[in-house]
Amino acid sequence: xxxxxxxxxxxxxxxxxxxxxxxxxxxxxxxxxxxxxxxxxxxxxxxxxxxxxxxxxxxxxxxxxxxxxxxxxxxxxxxxxxxxxxxxxxxxxxxxxxxxxxxxxxxxxxxxxxxxxxxxxxxxxxxxxxxxxxxxxxxxxxxxxxxxxxxxxxxxxxxxxxxxxxxxxxxxxxxxxxxxxxxxxxxxxxxxxxxxxxxxxxxxxxxxxxxxxxxxxxxxxxxxxxxxxxxxxxxxxxxxxxxxxxxxxxxxxxxxxxxxxxxxxxxxxxxxxxxxxxxxxxxxxxxxxxxxxxxxxxxxxxxxxxxxxxxxxxxxxxxxxxxxxxxxx
Amino acid sequence: xxxxxxxxxxxxxxxxxxxxxxxxxxxxxxxxxxxxxxxxxxxxxxxxxxxxxxxxxxxxxxxxxxxxxxxxxxxxxxxxxxxxxxxxxxxxxxxxxxxxxxxxxxxxxxxxxxxxxxxxxxxxxxxxxxxxxxxxxxxxxxxxxxxxxxxxxxxxxxxxxxxxxxxxxxxxxxxxxxxxxxxxxxxxxxxxxxxxxxxxxxxxxxxxxxxxxxxxxxxxxxxxxxxxxxxxxxxxxxxxxxxxxxxxxxxxxxxxxxxxxxxxxxxxxxxxxxxxxxxxxxxxxxxxxxxxxxxxxxxxxxxxxxxxxxxxxxxxxxxxxxxxxxxxxxxxxxxxxxxxxxxxxxxx
Amino acid sequence: xxxxxxxxxxxxxxxxxxxxxxxxxxxxxxxxxxxxxxxxxxxxxxxxxxxxxxxxxxxxxxxxxxxxxxxxxxxxxxxxxxxxxxxxxxxxxxxxxxxxxxxxxxxxxxxxxxxxxxxxxxxxxxxxxxxxxxxxxxxxxxxxxxxxxxxxxxxxxxxxxxxxxxxxxxxxxxxxxxxxxxxxxxxxxxxxxxxxxxxxxxxxxxxxxxxxxxxxxxxxxxxxxxxxxxxxxxxxxxxxxxxxxxxxxxxxxxxxxxxxxxxxxxxxxxxxxxxxxxxxxxxxxxxxxxxxxxxxxxxxxxxx
Numbered sequence: 008x009x010x011x012x013x014x015x016x017x018x019x020x021x022x023x024x025x026x027x028x029x030x031x032x033x034x035x036x037x038x039x040x041x042x043x044x045x046x047x048x049x050x051x052x053x054x055x056x057x058x059x060x061x062x063x064x065x066x067x068x069x070x071x072x073x074x075x076x077x078x079x080x081x082x083x084x085x086x087x088x089x090x091x092x093x094x095x096x097x098x099x100x101x102x103x104x105x106x107x108x109x110x111x112x113x114x115x116x117x118x119x120x121x122x123x124x125x126x127x128x129x130x131x132x133x134x135x136x137x138x139x140x141x142x143x144x145x146x147x148x149x150x151x152x153x154x155x156x157x158x159x160x161x162x163x164x165x166x167x168x169x170x171x172x173x174x175x176x177x178x179x180x181x182x183x184x185x186x187x188x189x190x191x192x193x194x195x196x197x198x199x200x201x202x203x204x205x206x207x208x209x210x211x212x213x214x215x216x217x218x219x220x221x222x223x224x225x226x227x228x229x230x231x232x233x234x235x236x237x238x239x240x241x242x243x244x245x246x247x248x249x250x251x252x253x254x255x256x257x258x259x260x261x262x263x264x265x266x267x268x269x270x271x272x273x274x275x276x277x278x279x280x281x282x283x284x285x286x287x288x289x290x291x292x293x294x295x296x297x298x299x300x301x302x303x304x305x306x307x308x309x310x311x312x313x314x315x316x317x318x319x320x321x322x323x324x325x326x327x328x329x330x331x332x333x334x335x336x
Numbered sequence: 337x338x339x340x341x342x343x344x345x346x347x348x349x350x351x352x353x354x355x356x357x358x359x360x361x362x363x364x365x366x367x368x369x370x371x372x373x374x375x376x377x378x379x380x381x382x383x384x385x386x387x388x389x390x391x392x393x394x395x396x397x398x399x400x401x402x403x404x405x406x407x408x409x410x411x412x413x414x415x416x417x418x419x420x421x422x423x424x425x426x427x428x429x430x431x432x433x434x435x436x437x438x439x440x441x442x443x444x445x446x447x448x449x450x451x452x453x454x455x456x457x458x459x460x461x462x463x464x465x466x467x468x469x470x471x472x473x474x475x476x477x478x479x480x481x482x483x484x485x486x487x488x489x490x491x492x493x494x495x496x497x498x499x500x501x502x503x504x505x506x507x508x509x510x511x512x513x514x515x516x517x518x519x520x521x522x523x524x525x526x527x528x529x530x531x532x533x534x535x536x537x538x539x540x541x542x543x544x545x546x547x548x549x550x551x552x553x554x555x556x557x558x559x560x561x562x563x564x565x566x567x568x569x570x571x572x573x574x575x576x577x578x579x580x581x582x583x584x585x586x587x588x589x590x591x592x593x594x595x596x597x598x599x600x601x602x603x604x605x606x607x608x609x610x611x612x613x614x615x616x617x618x619x620x621x622x623x624x625x626x627x628x629x630x631x632x633x634x635x636x637x638x639x640x641x642x643x644x645x646x647x648x649x650x651x652x653x654x655x656x657x658x659x660x661x662x663x664x665x666x667x668x669x670x671x672x673x674x675x676x677x678x679x680x681x682x683x684x
Numbered sequence: 685x686x687x688x689x690x691x692x693x694x695x696x697x698x699x700x701x702x703x704x705x706x707x708x709x710x711x712x713x714x715x716x717x718x719x720x721x722x723x724x725x726x727x728x729x730x731x732x733x734x735x736x737x738x739x740x741x742x743x744x745x746x747x748x749x750x751x752x753x754x755x756x757x758x759x760x761x762x763x764x765x766x767x768x769x770x771x772x773x774x775x776x777x778x779x780x781x782x783x784x785x786x787x788x789x790x791x792x793x794x795x796x797x798x799x800x801x802x803x804x805x806x807x808x809x810x811x812x813x814x815x816x817x818x819x820x821x822x823x824x825x826x827x828x829x830x831x832x833x834x835x836x837x838x839x840x841x842x843x844x845x846x847x848x849x850x851x852x853x854x855x856x857x858x859x860x861x862x863x864x865x866x867x868x869x870x871x872x873x874x875x876x877x878x879x880x881x882x883x884x885x886x887x888x889x890x891x892x893x894x895x896x897x898x899x900x901x902x903x904x905x906x907x908x909x910x911x912x913x914x915x916x917x918x919x920x921x922x923x924x925x926x927x928x929x930x931x932x933x934x935x936x937x938x939x940x941x942x943x944x945x946x947x948x949x950x951x952x953x954x955x956x957x958x959x960x961x962x963x964x965x966x967x968x969x970x971x972x973x974x975x976x977x978x979x980x981x982x983x984x985x986x987x988x
Contacts, residue, residue, distance in 0.1 A: 048526035192389035222599025263531035265560035277531035431888035444879035
């Protein structure tokens, strides 16, 4: 049994223009102490997938399908009160924009301590002492002074570290990090990524890292799930994704990176992925990528390609897998 | 083919832009030194990449160059003419020669105008041709940026981010400017869309021959697109070099840190590589530290750095000026990775 | 604890409707706006009230007859088939006078608002667009005017100008001017920070054209919403002025004048005061409901 098992997750929103199927069918498992990256471009459903794990999506216009199990317990079966016990204690979340996630009216020490007092019943004094330890853990210099700071007195990188400190205060088993470094500068980003990696190393926290940045993935992830249009199209250990990508979409994403520019007709060029993501309003039984795919054949439009294993732990949903840029057509 | 024309398209010297912030009532006003003495030159047909992190002042330079804001001090020569103190009215005819593309394609196009109107607006404002001639040029320009002619009837909210950025490019280029300021033009786009816009910009640049000030925080894009690169930190340029030199032999400790921090999409090379982790944060531009602006975070700083501002001079080569006291003609820049790296605390 | 995890959820979900795929045609946009409006029941009720009174104002004499015709043989009558709302102390048909009053009310409401906008919008947009030294002067003067309550200001002005429909309109327009100016300036202030405005400057667009083609069209939604708030306020203003004898003079029918006339007969014929009062309440309610609906549809950011 894995720590976290997500099976056939489906998330549908009713909107004024009809149903939007943000997540069509996503399954994956997460082991203790593992950093799993969910990668994809905007609209692929990666954030929605992650947010539905601790049941943070709510509303009348929402339809959920599939199951999420933490240590074998189906989270959908829990009451909202039981779920609140799990959030912050077993599963916690770090968002992209730390300023809007922190309460400007309280010191960071108070906000870290609040989680501890609620979940672990610590006294105010004990909570403050732990808050100082946590600030030190996430690499904030002079934590004794910083514990008295208000969010606006901290820089973006510091705030994100505080968010991580709050998230790991109760030593959760799973940390969901939704684009945690996207709003930060590169020199600051490196430090925050180090903190996440160190938490995994020292506390054994399993991390789901949601990002669009393949550089970040290469830096910290152990395993990668590539999402496209609400589905998992490829999953592999991190080395395999970068050295032997199989799905043409993954190949395209990697090729589009400026570092992998090719020379064409005497000019250096980036490899483009033509076309656009299909609208999330329908889910026909075909490969969703076929209209943009250089390898597409008639088979791709007849039936959705199943996820098949091409190597140990390397799954791909494609009839024409392979690392090559352009083949059949 | 680049830089064969001797006269610079843009020549900026001693540029400063200071803002006043805070109110007189609450603890007095202070001055934000967004840009604090910048020199740069862009030759004909040259792409200069201006790299820096948020708050470095790189976007403010772009705004000054297209005169969306008035510089506090310094001169800016566009095709030899000083535009730094021209009035809006005097500046207007010169706007044929310089235009700008913004980062956010969702706020840079007037939502109440059709694509055709947006792209044709510069022609109309400069009184070019008849309505019919303008329509013809708009159609041509749309095709050049890879949009169908029928797009002219669409409105911005009907377009994707990539399409909008193409419209923004068409509008910036329709008068055939000599200089285009591109302020993070691909940062808001997905990787696959980003690739197509970068390709398009480079194709158009080579075909039309305009010079480009390409402002970005993304080193990989800069490495791909620029002929020369200038690195900014806290309102100043700390290093300028050709693309090859800068990426092969970064001399300023900040440049070295920036290059080492940028994640590389290759797990084999990026992991465990010796990364220069900078401590602390970028100081506020309203209270820049004395001496070298980088000394508060520099791993190899010496006492002199906190008192004396290093000038931007070419020590190893006139083509590769660096603003650092530690650059020597023999050894080049200091090795920042050898510095006493007071890295992040990692209690195990 | 206030759950820090909750805020971004639904926003994040909306993002999932990929922007790359969100391609709407103009016709569809209109249909969507209409659908969004039609889904708001209160807004439809408001629109119905407004249209009802508009119809009454336009076709009043045709449907209800002459509001000034006196029948001394039938004074202070209750509702009947011949006089659906009864007659007043001079035997005039109350329904005809309500219809005639609707004309005066709407005329005063719409014209004074239009006049206030005609002057206030350009001044506000220019002040907000240029800032500089003009803006604080205009805004301080504006604050002085805003310091007086709307009605008291209008009453004072009407007293100075003298009683007539034209002067009522002028007084109400002047009293509305500060609010309009404030809204227009706020819009211009917000729009001048937008990249598309910087783009227009980079195009080489003249300032007048920027204000006319960029600032004004983009502030239209907020101004329309403001108008639906201003018109009912002006209608009440007209009724108040007329009630005080500072507005429309008899025999021209006006709801305010009707209320004055009804006053001595409150004990004998309470309905005489009820109908004009009801008319004022309903038309005001109608405009307010309509305004709320339009605000939701056109200008979501000013909502709550």
